Amino acid sequence: MKRVSIGLLAGLFFSAWVSAGITENIKSLNDQGKFAEAYKLAQNQLDSFEGDPKFDLQYGVAAIDSGHISEGIFALERVVFLEPNNALAKLELARAYFLLKQLDKSRTLFNQVKAANPPPVVMARINQFLEQITNKTTIPPTKFSGFAELWAGYDDNINSGPGGQTQVVTLSDSALGRGDQFNQIRLNGSVEHAYSPQESLLFSANADFRYYHTEPEQNYKSFTVNGSHLWKRDSEQYQLGFTTQNYQIDRENYRTLIGMNGVWSKQLTSNSVLKSFAGVNSLNYASLTWKDATQINLGTNYLYAGSGKWQPLFFVGGFLGDESPKVDGVLAAGQVDRLFFGANAGVQLTPYQDVTFTPSVTYQGSRFEGNDWIYNIKRQDDFYMLNLNLEWVMHPSWSLLANYSFTDVNSNIEIYEYDRQQIMFGLRYNFQ
Structure with missing residues (x-):
């Protein structure tokens, strides 16, 4: 034993x-x-x-x-x-x-x-x-926010016209590019209502008014309303929404837009995010009905928060779309029916605690399906834009703003080529 x-x-x-x-x-x-x-x-x-x-x-x-x-x-x-x-x-x-x-x-x-x-x-x-x-x-409380901005600036090509006479077509003086001072008002209001920890309803309304000093026929107004539903799933978010817009020139309706869109975003790492989007819009013109079109677009953006003294936030993206006329015709085929594509990139810098400086560049190419009715060739446009934005948050509710943009449009049809510069200074009040 x-x-x-x-x-x-x-x-x-x-x-x-x-x-x-x-x-x-x-x-x-x-x-x-x-x-x-x-x-x-x-x-x-x-x-x-x-x-x-x-x-x-x-x-x-x-x-x-x-x-x-x-x-x-x-x-x-x-x-x-x-x-x-x-x-x-x-x-x-x-x-x-x-x-x-x-x-x-x-x-x-x-x-x-x-x-x-x-x-x-x-x-x-x-x-x-x-x-x-x-x-x-925990269901977060309903959030309300908004802002009002007042701007003053100068636009050296208010009608996006060519800088001089073209060879094939003789343009009137009103069709050539010209500059003017302007004042601008921008208003925004938004609400986010969460009805569960992972689901929210979002609504926003925007209004934009620009008034030129000596060219009132170029004054414009736009009113935009957006609504969407947001789903949060760990590191991913899904958003499905609608948008509607009314655009007016010289106090007359010019164009209305109604669209649907979706956005998917994913937090890749603690300092990087990937976003993809897709949408379809219906464009309807008050008098130029041959411009009525359906527009489809999709794209992707990548954001990366870097480290360093100026806390850089890099962003880069690309997009692709198609615009198809609702009614066939010579004008629509040459000036509406197109494939467009492009890219953008930039960085937000914080040189001082309450100051952000954001330079960015944008490119968009447009390739039209039909021949232009005057030049009898297929139009090809290339749009380039440099944008510089400066913001100084003087107080949680008040910010001083400055913006400069330079646009260069190249085309194989001379009447669509132009350059444009705008410089503007503004004041924003934030509502919380």
Whole structure:
């Protein structure tokens, strides 16, 4: 009997020694970030060591971080059942519940560990998770915002006309490019109403009025209303909405626009975002009905927040679209029916705490389907624009603004070529 007992004890000691060795190997792989290898090793030893809290802890971590979250939860639940005061197991289990969106269970375990006053590094990590849980489970209040802007500036080509007479067509003086001073008013109001932690309704209204000093026939007004539904899903957002716009020139309706659009965005890293969009618009002109068209567009933008003294925020994007006339005709084929494409890039810089400077460039190419009715060739336009924007936030509600833009349009048809410069200074009041 004594020999049997000694043999049994030796067997148990050897089994525990092997278990400790396997567990250390799994832990070492976990510490190196080799979670898939750790999970595979644990799976091979599962029949022998499942139920050992030390083994189950490392097995649970490997399973969670290799994508087998449910398996990891079962392993860690065994550990917590056998060792109710095992703070590390509770932390890993709380993280697993969070990943499976079992947020109430996750919050309970995080708070249990937090109550034990863990080290500062662990406490900070717990607080980050608890903040995310609060954001995911709390419906934020309805937000109202808006602004009013007053501008004064100079536009050296108010009608986007060529700078001089063309060779084929003799233009009237009113058709040539000319400059004038202007004043401008911009108004905006928006509301965001969340009816769940992940779903919101958004509405906005904008008005833009420009008044030229000596060329009132070029005055314009635009009124735009937007509405959309926003879905938030972890690092992704989806937005589906509508837009409607009325554009007037010299106090008469010129064009109306009605459209639908969708936006998908994804937080790639802590400092980068990818956005893609698509939309369809119906354009209707009050008198120039041959311009009526359906416009389809899609594109992608990438934003990256860099590091450094000026806190650069880089952005770059591209787009592609098609504009098709609603009514066929010679004029529509040569001046409406087109494929357009382009790109933009820029950076927002913060040289001082309350000052932002944003230079950007834009290119758009347009290739028309039919021959121009005068020149009898297919029109090809290339649009280039440099934009410089400066904002100084003097007070949370007040900002001084400055903007300069230079536009250069090249075309294989001379009457569509022009340059344009605008410089303007403004004052904004923000409503919160």
